[in-house]
Amino acid sequence: MKKNLKISIKLTLVLVLILAVLYPLLISIVSKAAPGGGKGETIIVNGKVVGYERIGQKFTEDKYFWGRPSAVDYNAAGSAGSNKGPSNAEYLATVQARIETFLVHNPGVTKAQIPADLVTASGSGLDPHISPEAAKIQIARIARVRNISADKLQALVDEHTEGPYLGLFGPSTVHVLKLNVALDELK
Template sequence: MKTHIIPAIRLTLVLLVILSVIYPLVVAGVGRLAPGGGKGETVTVNGKVVGYTLVGQKFTEDRYFNSRPSAVEYNAAGSAGSNKGPSNPDYLKTVQVRIDTFLVHNPGIRKEDIPTELVTASGSGLDPDLSPVAAKIQVARIAKTRGISADRLTKLVDAQTTGPLIGLLGPSTVNVLKLNVALDALK
């Protein structure tokens, strides 16, 4: 029995030190090398922090590109999806309300042309990005509201589009916060 307990206690102590001390320090050290020093990358306008690039923000005014809906009202402390399946009547009702609202604010767009991400929340409820298609479908509304040409807004979306990681991994995305900050900076 002693031959099994002593090695088990030693292994437990070694793993306790590795997993409770060394590993967290290594992860924190690597985090310091990331943009924002591990505290998240902020977006600053006129010396004031207006948001974080990795957390979705709520933009609902017609003069801005709308964000992806959030199941947690953009509360980063409560990151979660709705946990409702695609056949849940409450979920379907919520999505239909989002579709109807989008169509009211974007006349001329057909229901079947609305990208899914504009009417459904992401798994975290905090997705900060849209696809270029979801951003561009909003261009006509913003052009009309702001009096800016649709071509200029489309070029702005293209300039704010980030391609896949190393050209292969993941889709092209547009960070909504950065896009709206760039939109406000247009003269």
């Protein structure tokens, strides 16, 4: 019995050393080599952090491009989707409400023209990107509110459209925060 107890205590101490000291230290060192030094990739405007590269933000003002809805209200501490399928009545009501809100703020757009990514949340609830189509459908609203030509806004969207990863994987996307920062910088 004493022999087993000694072995158990030794094993516990070794595992505590490895898992509670060495492993966190190794992860901390590795994170320093990551972009942003382990603090995340920040977007800085005028010396002030305005957001993060991988976390979406809520934009509801008509003068900005709107991003994807979030099931967690863009709370990075609780990344999650809604886990409700297309047959769930509550989910359908939420999507319908988003469609109606979008149509009110974007006169001249029909329900069939609204890209799905403007009315459905991503799996993480934190997606900072929208499709180029989702950005383009908002140009008329922003041009009207900001009194900027639609052609200038179209060029801005094109400039901020990122192609598929390695030119092959995934769709083209537009980072909403970066686009809105560039929009504010337009003269």
